[in-house]
Amino acid sequence: MASTSASSAAKADQPVAIVCVGMAGSGKTTFMQQINAHLHGKKEPPYVINLDPAVTHSPFESNIDIRDSVNYKEVMKQYNLGPNGGILTSLNLFATKVDQVLGLLEKRTAPKPDDPTHTPIKHILVDTPGQIEVFVWSASGQILLESLASSFPTVIAYIIDTPRTSSTSTFMSNMLYACSILYKTKLPMILVFNKSDVKDPAFAKEWMTDYDAFQAALQEDETNNAFGGAEGSGDGMGSGSGYMGSLLNSMSLMLEEFYAHLNVVGVSSLYGTGIDEFFAAVQEKAEEFKRDYQPELERRREEREENKKKARERELNKMMKGMSMGDAAGDVTVGDVNDKEAPEPLSTDEESSDEEYGDDPNDEYDREGLQARYAAAMQGEDDSVLADASFAKYLHSQR
Numbered sequence: 393m394a395s396t397s398a399s400s401a402a403k404a405d406q407p408v409a410i411v412c413v414g415m416a417g418s419g420k421t422t423f424m425q426q427i428n429a430h431l432h433g434k435k436e437p438p439y440v441i442n443l444d445p446a447v448t449h450s451p452f453e454s455n456i457d458i459r460d461s462v463n464y465k466e467v468m469k470q471y472n473l474g475p476n477g478g479i480l481t482s483l484n485l486f487a488t489k490v491d492q493v494l495g496l497l498e499k500r501t502a503p504k505p506d507d508p509t510h511t512p513i514k515h516i517l518v519d520t521p522g523q524i525e526v527f528v529w530s531a532s533g534q535i536l537l538e539s540l541a542s543s544f545p546t547v548i549a550y551i552i553d554t555p556r557t558s559s560t561s562t563f564m565s566n567m568l569y570a571c572s573i574l575y576k577t578k579l580p581m582i583l584v585f586n587k588s589d590v591k592d593p594a595f596a597k598e599w600m601t602d603y604d605a606f607q608a609a610l611q612e613d614e615t616n617n618a619f620g621g622a623e624g625s626g627d628g629m630g631s632g633s634g635y636m637g638s639l640l641n642s643m644s645l646m647l648e649e650f651y652a653h654l655n656v657v658g659v660s661s662l663y664g665t666g667i668d669e670f671f672a673a674v675q676e677k678a679e680e681f682k683r684d685y686q687p688e689l690e691r692r693r694e695e696r697e698e699n700k701k702k703a704r705e706r707e708l709n710k711m712m713k714g715m716s717m718g719d720a721a722g723d724v725t726v727g728d729v730n731d732k733e734a735p736e737p738l739s740t741d742e743e744s745s746d747e748e749y750g751d752d753p754n755d756e757y758d759r760e761g762l763q764a765r766y767a768a769a770m771q772g773e774d775d776s777v778l779a780d781a782s783f784a785k786y787l788h789s790q791r
């Protein structure tokens with residue numbers, strides 16, 4: 393599959409995958425809705441994937457929705473998890489279906505030269521959970537992103553709440569967060585300063601390009617005691633200890649190199665301003681992906697192939713150990729991934745209940761059979777085992 397993906401990724405007319413990440417309240421959903429509407433308005437409907445299992449109401453339709461495959465509330469109940477654990481485990485379960493997701497994507501985005509009425513898909517929009525770390529720092533988030541990037545030019549859009557980023561300290565916190573996402577995902581990134589109707593993001597662009605301007609703002613924040621804190625607030629001196637100032641100062645120097653790799657756009661998702669600039673940045677980053685990121689991805693993939701056999705063995709052993717611990721996890725199953733345009737519904741795995749393991753409690757889930765099916769699945773011959781309850785139990789035991 394890797395070589396197919398690699399060669400397909402090299403095609404020039406491929407759609408660009410835009411993965412939207414942003415903190416809760418940054419306006420990620422409104423932004424997604426706006427770019428979706430913008431593309432529909434241009435008669436270039438995108439392919440939309442929702443990876444947020446906990447979202448209760450979405451103002452736009454998704455072609456693939458994690459909620460159709462994983463029941464987040466059931467996951468929380470069965471595994472006795474809180475909201476974040478529920479999102480993480482739902483993503484883990486969904487990641488086992490990544491091959492189906494890619495299969496659908498490749499099918500839907502394939503050119504149809506024989507059909508003159510066919511509108512080619514130019515953009516794939518991916519919505520992610522507001523708990524950024526659950527997506528960016530989880531193994532499943534990594535699997536989903538890497539799989540996407542192995543088939544399509546992929547760009548991260550980091551949505552920032554501009555009014556809440558206007559002080560030097562919140563700005564720097566956000567930049568460090570963006571920096572960590574960039575280094576974790578190793579994908580080109582666009583900083584989307586949202587809510588430009590409330591606060592003009594010009595200040596942020598200036599701080600990112602003009603060191604002196606950031607210094608001046610820092611000085612002002614210090615003078616106004618914007619950093620507060622024990623030393624600064626109660627001594628009547630009117631300014632902080634200087635610790636925050638010097639920390640922010642050093643960080644701004646350090647981040648100069650990082651800023652050079654970013655595109656910055658100001659948008660108002662509410663009023664639709666800045667969306668054209670955003671898509672221009674997407675185009676630029678997609679080119680950058682093909683030029684700079686793709687060779688690195690290929691190199692990493694080859695490196696992984698080298699170690700794959702050993703890793704398979706290790707994982708298999710770990711899985712066997714995990715399952716013989718007598719895990720009492722429930723019967724949560726992951727439904728097959730289907731999309732809204734699929735002509736015929738795919739079968740679900742609802743039947744993959746405990747009878748998969750046999751009635752004999754000493755059977756240890758039919759180790760040999762499972763081992764063989766797992767090995768087959770790892771070779772890409774059969775992915776159905778990844779969705780059954782055995783694997784759900786394994787995932788649970790690995791949390």
Ligand SMILES: Nc1nc2c(ncn2[C@@H]2O[C@H](COP(=O)(O)OP(=O)(O)OP(=O)(O)O)[C@@H](O)[C@H]2O)c(=O)[nH]1
Binds near residue numbers: 414420421423
């Ligand atoms: N003024 C203004 N408000 C906005 C803009 N974009 C989003 N909002 C508002 O910001 C709030 C949060 O927006 P959402 O789109 O729900 O944000 P989110 O990041 O998806 O939040 P979660 O769903 O909690 O992850 C809503 O009240 C939006 O109306 C904008 O460009 N300008």
